[in-house]
Amino acid sequence: MKTRRKRHYLDISEGTNIVFNIFLVILSILAVIPFIFVVIISFSDETSIVSKGYSFVPERWSTYAYEYILENGSDILHSYGISLIVTVIGTLIGLALIATYAYVISRPTYPYRKFFTVLALIPMLFSGGLVGNYLVVARLLDLKDSIWALVLPLAMSPFYVFVLKSFYRTSIPDAIIESARIDGASELRTFLSIVLPISKAGLATIGLFLTLGYWNDWYNAMLYIDEQALIPIQYMLIRIENNINFLAQLGSQQGIASEVTRNLPSETVRMAIVVLTVAPIACVYPFFQKYFVGGLTLGAVKE
């Protein structure tokens, strides 16, 4: 408090502060209100949605949607599980690939550093596009309807490699590595027992980026997954949406329409799935925000 009063001449006036606060409160509300709205819809009674539409103040509240998912939503929970598995496996594999590769190109004395750096740089400038990716993953590697089609394509990214490389450069003293070498430790040993332990903060940042990327991914599932048992939760939301569109187009053809309707989750259940999809992010992210910010700013400078 004291220091602020001393530097008062550098501050904005109280009046301006109030105006800024009001504006930022409005912006903050705008940012989170759609999610709150969807949460409210998921806790609304289905009949009140049919009569009143989606509303911030539903006529009747209900936990039906969540009970339904727990009791009858085995395919929904299964998809949730797929997303979890893909996220965990993917993050671990991605971290392993990025941590090792970034370490190698961060060593200033390594003679092939330039080669491996350029190899990682070119994909940032140039890509083969959808057809090329699809043919490699689906035809050459034959990963269609395999969980690896969801894991491998996202495991590495040149951007993360360079972020972690800058992190290594600034936080690992060359002297430590030199002394390990003089003590006769192998490169792998040096990496595992010296470099990794002191790089926890950098690895945490990259790990969070990867986790978020995997959890939020639907694109790879849309390309490579047809089998019901392998559908991650984000893609399940897309499939539900497609069925609704399909229904809308069908219109009068009652026979097929009722068949689709029967397999379609009700409005509140759909929104409950959305809430369950966002919930892990919403719960965890305020605590990890600083890691994200750290990584983003590092990336922005050196992208």
Place this chain on the structure above:
Amino acid sequence: MWKRFKKNFGLTAIAIPGFIWFILFSYLPLIGIVIAFKDYKISGGFFESLISSEWIGFDNFKFMFATNDAKIMVRNTLLYNVFFIAINIVVPLFIAIMISELLNKRGAKAYQTMIFFPYFLSWVVVSYFVWAFLSPDRGLVNRLFESLGMEGVSWYSEKKYWPFFLTFFNTWKNLGYNIVIYLAAIVGIDKTYYEAASLDGASKWQQIKHVTLPQLRSLIAVLFLMAIGKVFNSDFGLFYQVPRNSGALFPVTQTVDTYVYRTFRVIGDIGMSSAAAALQSIVGLVFILVANYVIRKIDRESALF
């Protein structure tokens, strides 16, 4: 040379898994560019099909540009990007300055956390959020219209609204990210500049104009040029998922990325799809090289390479 290789083998081995990943998932897909110049036919295995397919030069590109679709997607991609770039550079700049000037620092932190939230959501989730507001029969907006005695709008088939919607959603989702980038730079500005300015009698507004903005100039230039480098790219989720793939909206939602996807996955035209993707890659490369060249001229340190 062999001796050098052997001596460094320990480190090289550590890079091998990542190296293999790059070969498989970044370099082999480059055959997509080659396919753009071929009449791709599946005959046997992966490499066999590639080799046995006939070279047809620029035919795929010619066919693509003979369609109206191609013109629409190029126009849309460029136009949306012009607006997105302008908004995503200017709006967060002012909000970041506002946040940095707040007297209540705890409030600043809370606002930042909330505004950053949408960045962490997928476009699929956002499309459900949007549906809650714009659904023709249940959506909040139409219900509001009805209660005011107005006619509801069938939002997902009225293309005239979507350029504004998409611009708004894009801003909404990315605002927090861009604010973070600016805030990091603002925090890094030497406080003595402000002290000197205020000793000279500069008002707060003058300080912002003559200290903060000039100090951010090179960051703004870099952000701008980096965005220019991506001017032929679009956010697939925004243009495909959020409008719910609605056919009536194609004239304002078709971009290069949705075109590439639809021609390949829906129509199954490998040639035209890879032609569009190749064009995107090549134009993108040219733009990035030009942008990087300009960045180097302005600020060597910020250049990508």
